[in-house]
Amino acid sequence: MSSPVWHPFTQHGLGEPIPLVTRAEGAALHTADGRRIIDAISSWWVTTHGHCHPRIMAAIAAQAAALDQIIFAGWTHEPAEAVARGLVEIMPPALEHVFFSDSGSTSVEVALKMALGYWLNRGEPRHRVLVLEHSYHGDTIGAMSIGARGVFNQAYAPLLFDVGTIPFPAGGAEQAALDALEAGCRAGAAAFIVEPLLLGAGGMLIYPPRVLAEMRRICAAHGVLFIADEVMTGWGRTGTLLACEQADVVPDILCLSKGLTGGAVPLAVTMATAPIYAAHLSTDRARMFFHSSSYTANPIACAAAAANLEIWRDEPVRERIAGLARHQQDRLAALASHPNVRNPRAIGTVTAMELSEGEGDYLSSRGPALLAFFRERDLLLRPLGNTVYVMPPYCIDDGDLDAIYTAIAAAADALPG
């Protein structure tokens, strides 16, 4: 009998095999039919230290025995307090307030609502949001509105709100992008939201820290709130705890999820500076921040996040990331001269390249064939169109990295030259 499960981003009509995973450890997934799969994309960018990190698993088990779930409107618990204190300690000092939610998309919705609430409560309502071309911020209606439009959201287009799109600051076109941002800010935007340094789902596109710093400066000069979506880039992916660090940028609002719990269980936070919080602070109930979901700051998820913060504090995480970044970049360099490898690029622990001749297009390109090619080689790699990227957990060893790059080279060899 076929499964009643309807999978995300999956065309069931194509009948592709859906492996049954029973166990995970470090950088490996184990399937019911006895295969060991190398998780080369950190299970869609969430697993940072490695699967089933013992400290995170122990924290979840201990918390599950003590307090499972509690309303968070007007109540609190120690795991949430510990996470909030730990975040304020490790993140840029201006980000003094921590609002919990449960996914990256929700953290983005919360950021947008905070920004609009800020303007309304200041008595000068502003609604326009500026975004960067090729961005991805999640799959809820608001998050889709501020992300790239395409086949993914065509059916919902009539519901998506209008935004101002700033061209991607590709090499040579940086000034044009900055000028467009300046013009958008001058026209009176509420906020600019951006994935710092690395656009993930848009195709692993990288732009330099000096452009990010300049974007921040332009927003500040016009009083436009600067929202950093570090849902993917946060927790060391780009080589530093936050990508913003590399540009000395402190956002007004910061979105974090994915690696917040080390990738073990869902949790998200939206961090905000004092002025954002102050704009909602009043004795007037009409000015409170109107957002909640049932599982806001779930204690078990918070215990996992608290353990993640301890790991960042106690273990040589930054050294591991630097080592992985070096190894990743060496292997990418070895592939770079292959005639079917285009635009090889790297930032921190992430490498990416296009395989083949043409431009990437999610549906018409080689993505599905590549996916199958890697699956047959026991690799979890999920190309974005023709863009193959490697974003492994930080614990991956040399042997597994070799296997990944050997398979990518084989895929490049197999393409018509």
Ligand SMILES: *Cc1c(COP(=O)(O)O)cnc(C)c1O
């Ligand atoms: C994954 C992602 C999101 C959405 O997070 P979900 O937890 O999948 O809702 C938002 N922004 C960025 C940059 C992401 O990579």
